[in-house]
Amino acid sequence: MMIYCESHERSGSMGVSLQFTKMKDEKSFQDLGAAFEKVGLSGGKSSLVLAGKFDFLAACNGHTDTTVDILRDKFSEVGATHKELKTEFVSSTRTSESSFNRAWKELKKSDRVVIEKDGVRQRLHAAEQADRTAVPAVIDAPGGSRRRS
Known part of the structure; x- marks a missing residue:
């Protein structure tokens, strides 16, 4: 399986799109996009969490x-x-x-x-x-x- 991954930033949203470009024996999966949201953690740290699907x-x-x-x-x-x-x-x-x-x-x-x-x-x-x-x-x-x- 070959996957093309690209990061995106649009209107303050961050995310990735995954395109399944090559499968050995099966039909490729549908392209997928996921949005991430920055959240604050204790101690002044932050992390990215999955915020949902987004079709970049x-x-x-x-x-x-x-x-x-x-x-x-x-x-x-x-x-x-x-x-x-x-x-x-x-x-x-x-x-x-x-x-x-x-x-x-x-x-x-x-x-x-x-x-x-x-x-x-x-x-x-x-x-x-x-x-x-x-x-x-x-x-x-x-x-x-x-x-x-």
Whole structure:
């Protein structure tokens, strides 16, 4: 069994997500997230206790939406480099680079972004933007005339 473990901090909550990425003979387990809460102990010490389930992976989806929105709204004309996108994400969301990295990891597996090779650099586009800029569609208009969208 192979388990990918990642720590998270969001709005003061701490926790971990466990992704069961590889099983030898069985189907993988469902991903799991657990939230922890800091509690005070006697003598000025503290400890973390399990505070319940929390789906940090679903919370990451909000960041994936934000990342696509940034690509669409700020970089619609020419796309963005990875560095430009990360810088804009961190600046506009006031979150950490690790939040961006988690969102980007999920986005790369999806069809929501297009990675265009530009020499040695890559340009990133929101998928719907790339579709619009690549080849304008020709739509049949009423009356048999044709117009470009």
